[in-house]
Amino acid sequence: MIGMFKHRYKLTYERGYVYGGVGSYLDCDEYSPNTDTWDNKTDLPAPNRSQLTASTILNKGYIFGGAGSLQDTDEYYPDSWANKTDMPSPGRYYFSSSTINDKGYVYGGYSFIMDTDEYTPDSWVSKANGPARMNNAASTINDKGYIYQGSESGHNWILDTDEYNSVLNSWASKLDCSAPGKRYLAGSTISNKGYVYCGYGGGGLQDCDEYDSVLNSWVSKTNAPAPARWHVVASTINDKGYIYGGAGPLQDCDKYTPDTWTSVENLPSPARERSAASTITS
Numbered sequence: 001m002i003g004m005f006k007h008r009y010k011l012t013y014e015r016g017y018v019y020g021g022v023g024s025y026l027d028c029d030e031y032s033p034n035t036d037t038w039d040n041k042t043d044l045p046a047p048n049r050s051q052l053t054a055s056t057i058l059n060k061g062y063i064f065g066g067a068g069s070l071q072d073t074d075e076y077y078p079d080s081w082a083n084k085t086d087m088p089s090p091g092r093y094y095f096s097s098s099t100i101n102d103k104g105y106v107y108g109g110y111s112f113i114m115d116t117d118e119y120t121p122d123s124w125v126s127k128a129n130g131p132a133r134m135n136n137a138a139s140t141i142n143d144k145g146y147i148y149q150g151s152e153s154g155h156n157w158i159l160d161t162d163e164y165n166s167v168l169n170s171w172a173s174k175l176d177c178s179a180p181g182k183r184y185l186a187g188s189t190i191s192n193k194g195y196v197y198c199g200y201g202g203g204g205l206q207d208c209d210e211y212d213s214v215l216n217s218w219v220s221k222t223n224a225p226a227p228a229r230w231h232v233v234a235s236t237i238n239d240k241g242y243i244y245g246g247a248g249p250l251q252d253c254d255k256y257t258p259d260t261w262t263s264v265e266n267l268p269s270p271a272r273e274r275s276a277a278s279t280i281t282s
Contacts, residue, residue: 014237014281016244017041017076018267019063020049021275022231023249028076029268031244031253033237038268042079047072051093054276055104057121061278064106064119067093073119078282084122090115096138096187098145100166105145107164108133112153116164116171128169131162137187137234139194141213146174148196148211150183157181157201161211161218178209178218186234188241190258197224197234197243197256204228204247208256222259227252231273242277249273 016031025048028041044063052066061076062084069091073084087106095109104119107130114129136150145164152158159176177196185199194211198204206223229246236242241256242264249271255262 012281014279016235016237016242016277016279017054017061018233018244018272019054019061019076019276019278020044020052020066021245021249021272022050023270024272024275025049027270027272030078031237031242031265033240033242033255033264036265038265040268042081045072045074045081045083049276050274051110052276053095053097053106054278055097055099056278056280057099057104057119058102059281060121061280062104062119062121063276064097064104065092065095065109067274069093069110075121076280078280085124087119088115088117088124088126094134096136096147098138098140100140100143100145100164103166105164105166107138107145107147108136108150110134112151118166127166128171130164130171131160133160135183137185137196139187139189141189141192141194141211144213146194146211146213148187148194149177149181149185149199157183163213174213175216175218177211178207178220180205180207182207184230184232184247186232186243188234188236190236190241190256191239193258195221195241195256195258197241198229198232198246200230200247204230210258222261224256225252225254225261225263233275233277235277235279237279244277245272245275247273
């Protein structure tokens with residue numbers, strides 16, 4: 001008698017998640033690129049969140065801080081939320097984050113703080129200070145964290161790129177980003193290159209710039225579609241960059257496949273800005 005076995009395979013998909021923001025303080029919305037559709041998910045835990053940051057660790061989304069100098073950390077596994085251990089003091093907002101080797105890192109924040117903190121669910125450790133920075137963007141390339149542009153003391157809009165090595169627990173200055181200086185921009189990594197999108201530099205921008213960490217070089221790429229935007233957020237899904245929302249507030253969502261932009265389904269109402277975003281595989 002020949003035994004027969006039935007194999008079951010679970011299909012997994014990468015989806016984008018947009019969390020909170022001005023205009024949608026507790027909203028959590030899921031974007032499915034396979035169907036170009038949005039789905040409203042379980043609300044974030046209170047309090048209201050804007051000017052927060054987010055990253056994904058081991059296929060769970062984490063949101064950190066927010067306006068009002070919050071220290072909150074919350075974990076999202078579709079479709080439920082759990083409160084986790086608070087970030088170390090000080091509370092912060094207008095800051096950035098990325099994930100390196102299954103650990104979350106948060107960088108800088110209001111008002112020009114230098115703190116770098118490492119999150120290994122569910123504990124925090126303070127790490128080497130970075131540059132005093134806020135309103136910047138961040139991403140991870142080849143197991144190193146990068147923070148891009150933003151504001152420094154005096155609220156100057158800067159071009160700086162800085163690299164965090166989590167193994168050495170050290171920071172290094174890298175080649176400046178492409179002009180103009182900007183803040184309120186977004187960033188993500190696509191195929192081991194960093195991309196920064198839009199921002200504010202005396203007015204709204206449509207800029208898209210690519211960073212090669214191996215060559216330590218920047219190249220200007222095709223502009224994002226109109227409208228110009230800032231207070232925008234981004235994530236990478238299936239090696240494509242997505243930018244969400246922006247000042248206005250906006251509902252726009254656009255896909256970047258280097259070096260081509262495509263407008264996709266708008267965010268659901270309400271329009272939003274100063275949100276956070278990450279990608280989760282489930």
